[in-house]
Amino acid sequence: MLAVKDFFAKLLVFGSSSPVTVRHSQCSETSFHYSCLYTPTSSLYAQKMALYVVVAVALLGSCWAAPPVDSDPVNYDVDSDTWDLNTYGETYDYDDLDEEVGNAGISIEVGTMAPPAAITHLPPAVIPVNKAEEVTLLPQTTKPTIRPTLDFQGPGLFGPDTGLGMPTCLLCMCLSGSVYCDDADLMEVPPLPKDTTHFYARFNKITAVKAKDFLNLNQLKRIDLTGNQISKLDEDTFHTLPQLQDLFLADNRIPSLPELPATMRHIDVRNNRLTSASMHREAFKEMKDLQFLYLSDNRLDYIPVPLxxxxxxxxxxxxxxxSLNEDTFCNSHDLSYIRKALEDIRLDGNPVDVNRYAHAYVCLPRVPVGNSH
Structure with a gap:
């Protein structure tokens, strides 16, 4: 800016000074030379002066149009509250704008907000015929969460109490409906969960089995009490079990066998004290699914028939x-009768001579194994 001011000062001094005649050294009052004709009043001098004036005006206009210089632009506060918008508003002439808009036929309303849009009424919504009606459900009360606890007093997480200070499924092992109580020094049958299907209590010290031990166990299919000291069985111990199929009572001291359900498939009462007199008459007749019958090492006098x-x-x-009867295995009234299923008959260890009763085996696929004298 100072350089421009100095330029204009020199220009004014130069323009205001009186014309100076410049003469060549060869010029004289009597001689004529081209350089002698060059004076400040010539046309070339006037053109230069005009050029200087144009450049000066252009530079002066640039200086006026330049923005003010901030001495510290890095630390300039853009959030400063010293701005006054009214200052800029007062410098604008809105009268010219009104005149132009009026000539164009446009009416402008100046305000702080745009006018609200016109409210148009939408057509009623068409509800499909098959649209399900929404039902607003009333809020339901939430019951407090009850955390499971170990109940040792009743039929809780580990089954009913055994009376020995712990429930059945801690004293024994419960797995998918099966209860395993083998070799647990039990003196009696423990209370069983209602969903028990298979019960194993082998090699314990159980001496008696009561009817209440298996009461209401309607899903029980197998009972295995092998290797105990059972000497007493209540008459209704097994008869009321609607799904019982397999009964293992081997190696006990049982003197008589109570009535069994007709659903039996497998009966094992080996090595007990059973007698023919203690057996129910026709004890196995109604068991249409019976396949395995083990009665060895007892005190039987005859084979329980019919089979x-x-x-x-x-x-x-x-x-x-x-002795054997001709109707023990076969049908003496039907000579064509063949018992195909019965393939394994063991009579060894009995006083009967199997060779004397050949007519009793004619319907069998194999001759029984036994003693011959």
Missing amino acids: PESLRVLHLQNNNIQ
């Missing part, structure tokens, strides 16, 4: 059987 057609295995070793 169901489904029977496959009959073991009677080491009893007191002395």
